[in-house]
Amino acid sequence: MNSGKTMTTGCHFSHKHILGIEHLSAEHIDHILQTAESFKEISGRSIKKVPTLRGRTIVNLFFEPSTRTRLSFEIAAKRMSADTFNISASTSSATKGETLIDTARNISAMHPDIIIIRHSCSGTPEMLTRYVRASVINAGDGTHEHPSQGLLDMMTVREHKGRLDGLKVTIIGDILHSRVAHSDIIGFTRMGSRVFVYGPATLIPVGLEKLGAVVCGSLEEAVRDADVVMTLRIQKERQSDPLLPTFREYAQNYGVTREVMALARNDALVMHPGPINRGVELMPDVADSSQSVILDQATNGVAVRMALLYLVMGNT
Amino acid sequence: MNSGKTMTTGCHFSHKHILGIEHLSAEHIDHILQTAESFKEISGRSIKKVPTLRGRTIVNLFFEPSTRTRLSFEIAAKRMSADTFNISASTSSATKGETLIDTARNISAMHPDIIIIRHSCSGTPEMLTRYVRASVINAGDGTHEHPSQGLLDMMTVREHKGRLDGLKVTIIGDILHSRVAHSDIIGFTRMGSRVFVYGPATLIPVGLEKLGAVVCGSLEEAVRDADVVMTLRIQKERQSDPLLPTFREYAQNYGVTREVMALARNDALVMHPGPINRGVELMPDVADSSQSVILDQATNGVAVRMALLYLVMGNT
Amino acid sequence: MNSGKTMTTGCHFSHKHILGIEHLSAEHIDHILQTAESFKEISGRSIKKVPTLRGRTIVNLFFEPSTRTRLSFEIAAKRMSADTFNISASTSSATKGETLIDTARNISAMHPDIIIIRHSCSGTPEMLTRYVRASVINAGDGTHEHPSQGLLDMMTVREHKGRLDGLKVTIIGDILHSRVAHSDIIGFTRMGSRVFVYGPATLIPVGLEKLGAVVCGSLEEAVRDADVVMTLRIQKERQSDPLLPTFREYAQNYGVTREVMALARNDALVMHPGPINRGVELMPDVADSSQSVILDQATNGVAVRMALLYLVMGNT
Numbered sequence: 020m021n022s023g024k025t026m027t028t029g030c031h032f033s034h035k036h037i038l039g040i041e042h043l044s045a046e047h048i049d050h051i052l053q054t055a056e057s058f059k060e061i062s063g064r065s066i067k068k069v070p071t072l073r074g075r076t077i078v079n080l081f082f083e084p085s086t087r088t089r090l091s092f093e094i095a096a097k098r099m100s101a102d103t104f105n106i107s108a109s110t111s112s113a114t115k116g117e118t119l120i121d122t123a124r125n126i127s128a129m130h131p132d133i134i135i136i137r138h139s140c141s142g143t144p145e146m147l148t149r150y151v152r153a154s155v156i157n158a159g160d161g162t163h164e165h166p167s168q169g170l171l172d173m174m175t176v177r178e179h180k181g182r183l184d185g186l187k188v189t190i191i192g193d194i195l196h197s198r199v200a201h202s203d204i205i206g207f208t209r210m211g212s213r214v215f216v217y218g219p220a221t222l223i224p225v226g227l228e229k230l231g232a233v234v235c236g237s238l239e240e241a242v243r244d245a246d247v248v249m250t251l252r253i254q255k256e257r258q259s260d261p262l263l264p265t266f267r268e269y270a271q272n273y274g275v276t277r278e279v280m281a282l283a284r285n286d287a288l289v290m291h292p293g294p295i296n297r298g299v300e301l302m303p304d305v306a307d308s309s310q311s312v313i314l315d316q317a318t319n320g321v322a323v324r325m326a327l328l329y330l331v332m333g334n335t
Numbered sequence: 336m337n338s339g340k341t342m343t344t345g346c347h348f349s350h351k352h353i354l355g356i357e358h359l360s361a362e363h364i365d366h367i368l369q370t371a372e373s374f375k376e377i378s379g380r381s382i383k384k385v386p387t388l389r390g391r392t393i394v395n396l397f398f399e400p401s402t403r404t405r406l407s408f409e410i411a412a413k414r415m416s417a418d419t420f421n422i423s424a425s426t427s428s429a430t431k432g433e434t435l436i437d438t439a440r441n442i443s444a445m446h447p448d449i450i451i452i453r454h455s456c457s458g459t460p461e462m463l464t465r466y467v468r469a470s471v472i473n474a475g476d477g478t479h480e481h482p483s484q485g486l487l488d489m490m491t492v493r494e495h496k497g498r499l500d501g502l503k504v505t506i507i508g509d510i511l512h513s514r515v516a517h518s519d520i521i522g523f524t525r526m527g528s529r530v531f532v533y534g535p536a537t538l539i540p541v542g543l544e545k546l547g548a549v550v551c552g553s554l555e556e557a558v559r560d561a562d563v564v565m566t567l568r569i570q571k572e573r574q575s576d577p578l579l580p581t582f583r584e585y586a587q588n589y590g591v592t593r594e595v596m597a598l599a600r601n602d603a604l605v606m607h608p609g610p611i612n613r614g615v616e617l618m619p620d621v622a623d624s625s626q627s628v629i630l631d632q633a634t635n636g637v638a639v640r641m642a643l644l645y646l647v648m649g650n651t
Numbered sequence: 652m653n654s655g656k657t658m659t660t661g662c663h664f665s666h667k668h669i670l671g672i673e674h675l676s677a678e679h680i681d682h683i684l685q686t687a688e689s690f691k692e693i694s695g696r697s698i699k700k701v702p703t704l705r706g707r708t709i710v711n712l713f714f715e716p717s718t719r720t721r722l723s724f725e726i727a728a729k730r731m732s733a734d735t736f737n738i739s740a741s742t743s744s745a746t747k748g749e750t751l752i753d754t755a756r757n758i759s760a761m762h763p764d765i766i767i768i769r770h771s772c773s774g775t776p777e778m779l780t781r782y783v784r785a786s787v788i789n790a791g792d793g794t795h796e797h798p799s800q801g802l803l804d805m806m807t808v809r810e811h812k813g814r815l816d817g818l819k820v821t822i823i824g825d826i827l828h829s830r831v832a833h834s835d836i837i838g839f840t841r842m843g844s845r846v847f848v849y850g851p852a853t854l855i856p857v858g859l860e861k862l863g864a865v866v867c868g869s870l871e872e873a874v875r876d877a878d879v880v881m882t883l884r885i886q887k888e889r890q891s892d893p894l895l896p897t898f899r900e901y902a903q904n905y906g907v908t909r910e911v912m913a914l915a916r917n918d919a920l921v922m923h924p925g926p927i928n929r930g931v932e933l934m935p936d937v938a939d940s941s942q943s944v945i946l947d948q949a950t951n952g953v954a955v956r957m958a959l960l961y962l963v964m965g966n967t
Contacts, residue, residue: 062761062762063762064706065706065707065764066705066706066707067706067707067708067734067762068705068706068734073382073384074380074381074382074383074384074414075381075382075383076383076410076413076414078406086738086754087757087758090710090736090738090758090761091761093736094708094734094736094761097708097734097736098706098708098734102383102384102410102413102414104406104409104410104413106402106406117609117610117611117612118611118613121609121610121611121613122402122610124630125403125609125610125630125633126403126406127630128630128631128632128633128634129378129406129407129410129633129634129636129637130378130379130383130634130637132381293749293753293757294749294753294754294757295749295750295753296749297750297753314756314757314759314760315760316760317757317760317761318760318761318762320761321761321762389698389700390696390697390698390699390700390730391697391698391699392699392726392729392730394722418699418700418726418729418730420722420725420726420729422718422722433925433926433927433928434927434929437925437926437927437929438718438926440946441719441925441926441946441949442719442722442949443946444946444947444948444949444950445694445722445723445726445949445950445952445953446694446695446699446950446953448697448699
């Protein structure tokens with residue numbers, strides 16, 4: 020391994036699985052981000068390949084459709100020379116009535132080193148760890164967590180702001196159904212940021228304050244003096260109608276426009292986990308503004324995932 | 336090649352294609368199993384990779400959905416450093432009205448070394464051999480054969496019992512539609528086991544005795560003193576209603592319970608080709624008992640497939 | 652790189668993208684074909700692998716179903732040791748309402764070297780070049796162009812005829828909807844062939860003569876003394892009924908039979924971009940005759956795509 024040499028923390032990374040940011044201490048988050056930062060330059064080379072995970076078997080087990088997350092993990096794995104295998108729900112034995120546990124145990128019997136799983140049921144990745152020998156990485160489970168997204172968000176903010184502590188991070192949208200919001204609230208709070216959330220009242224879960232988030236009463240309160248403004252995708256496919264305003268109503272009341280961004284700090288970052296519904300939760304001119312770091316998020320996603328694959332394999 | 340060196344038989348393996356166990360002599364089956372046994376340890380290494388098939392092109396051409404078989408072949412191929420390519424029916428030119436022969440000849444013109452095919456029509460892999468230059472491996476054709484499954488079943492039994500000759504191997508279920516049963520009956524019989532079958536009368540093909548199998552009149556007759564009890568999946572998607580009892584009736588009359596297993600030898604193995612309908616053909620406590628070698632079947636599947644890929648490439 | 656050494660032209664290949672044959676000079680086409688010819692032997696080796704594109708990231712972004720073109724590009728890429736990633740429309744974020752541009756920019760942020768795109772809208776690949784840093788290769792866009800197909804057709808004819816200039820190349824079928832026909836007309840004309848087209852009047856676009864093609868009034872006029880007879884696939888899925896005769900009518904009036912081929916030169920080549928509707932646009936005995944070079948087209952497709960991947964990466 021000719022990357023990651025520059026680790027300066029003496030942190031011992033002991034996580035075999037990455038199930039949620041909730042299980043990661045500030046020190047471990049910092050260690051992951053430092054590792055990711057050291058891996059980032061590999062993707063800028065013309066020969067984007069290091070032999071670190073050669074001969075490792077990594078299975079992408081996706082029970083929900085995904086382009087960017089699956090691709091990001093697959094790119095991360097191949098740039099470290101691992102062998103990758105994609106299984107998607109539509110082609111899986113799930114359609115033949117097999118239980119998820121049997122599917123997982125069967126895959127496990129083929130000796131994968133890492134299973135990356137996305138599933139619509141919260142808790143599935145954790146359950147899996149009881150049945151497989153491989154490391155399990157949660158690539159999104161129900162409304163629970165999406166830890167690699169939370170980590171790439173933190174990496175992106177730290178890259179631009181130089182720090183995470185003392186920042187005002189605002190998340191706007193459907194907090195209730197968002198595993199991204201959940202991971203971000205826990206992660207940013209743990210790293211010393213203050214997280215403010217705002218959205219339709221029906222889409223703000225009760226008890227969010229326990230995670231350290233401040234629930235705001237207005238868009239202005241949420242965005243004023245923010246260092247980061249993150250909008251969430253309105254997930255049409257994930258919720259029943261009654262909870263959700265129409266797209267037009269949503270854009271009018273919760274959509275982030277230039278005017279809204281004017282309330283934030285001048286150097287505030289615009290973020291979005293994607294895919295964007297342009298003109299609904301985020302206006303095109305804001306998404307494409309110089310404050311937007313949405314594409315940095317995608318770039319850093321590969322680096323964070325390289326770091327996670329590297330670290331769960333027992334390398335520190 | 337730093338594996339497979341330990342071959343002790345002087346067997347000359349001359350098969351370019353693997354179409355069915357029916358074409359394999361006892362000597363060749365033994366040679367495949369020995370080769371698989373020598374490959375098995377590769378999957379236990381941390382760097383699960385040997386250069387044996389580097390630069391070889393292997394195409395998975397699957398006209399039926401599959402998770403485990405496709406994954407098992409793909410893992411086997413990549414652990415031997417081959418390049419693999421997946422084609423599944425839903426995305427293939429089949430939807431554009433091209434004949435299978437034209438699809439195959441077209442793929443053949445791109446110089447694959449091995450084509451692994453699954454198709455709902457019996458005989459398709461054999462037909463393919465007349466049109467392509469590559470080696471063809473049958474990954475399941477209609478109700479005909481699934482030779483790599485038969486071989487991994489034999490490998491698993493031999494691993495646990497130390498031998499295949501003189502064993503009582505019992506297969507319970509829908510024998511009529513099962514290519515697995517077909518391959519197992521031929522293979523185990525050829526290796527000196529006695530194969531007993533039992534299932535709904537409408538699902539036992541006429542003339543099965545010609546293959547060497549004993550058709551039993553009761554579950555007790557089938558299972559009593561068995562060394563191996565293999566249940567088959569009730570394939571809801573593969574048969575028309577009239578032949579099939581309801582799941583509840585099936586479980587009651589043909590499902591393998593602890594009580595049924597008590598009739599077999601104390602050290603009898605429980606096997607299932609998967610995916611399992613838990614509570615239908617096999618009760619959960621039996622599937623998960625210490626007698627169950629179902630996950631060994633999955634593990635050995637990779638080793639058997641490595642052996643097949645290795646041997647059809649002309650290596651002995 | 653131990654292939655492509657034999658380049659004798661001093662041609663400087665300056666194309667970062669391959670969007671259409673329309674952008675390629677005769678000198679550049681010749682350079683691509685020479686490069687492809689030098690790469691062809693790699694696919695005939697037992698170890699079909701050169702290290703040329705090791706560590707390069709190549710994304711297949713297919714918004715239309717494809718077996719052969721996607722497979723051909725993927726084989727080409729892996730034989731040059733690149734890492735490949737497949738994204739197909741059915742599993743992409745397109746289903747989540749993301750714009751194509753956002754999808755492309757997101758992928759671009761993960762640092763692919765080459766994006767190979769197929770899309771049902773003409774002009775999509777060109778549009779993409781404004782939003783991504785990667786090289787873009789058009790794998791078929793709407794009714795516009797399919798440049799790698801045009802190039803492999805030229806390579807195949809040159810291989811058999813020793814030249815392209817002065818040949819009579821006849822294309823029969825639905826010219827209006829065919830991106831293959833478009834690329835071939837431009838390419839063969841540029842290389843000195845005379846291209847004649849024939850088909851149902853409603854399927855011949857107005858103004859085709861401007862591209863240098865001769866629109867014929869009868870099948871006999873089109874085929875007489877032709878050096879090459881290329882039939883196009885009747886694309887049932889791509890056109891509305893009114894324009895199209897029934898398959899039976901089409902076969903009777905435009906289908907290429909032995910009798911039709913008798914009008915062409917004795918050594919005329921039979922070509923088809925596939926997949927073939929046997930008995931509709933092309934009769935089976937003609938498709939399988941000794942004059943048919945349809946499988947050479949598939950073989951040369953891999954070589955041409957290896958050349959394109961090599962050349963857009965800045966290698967000449």
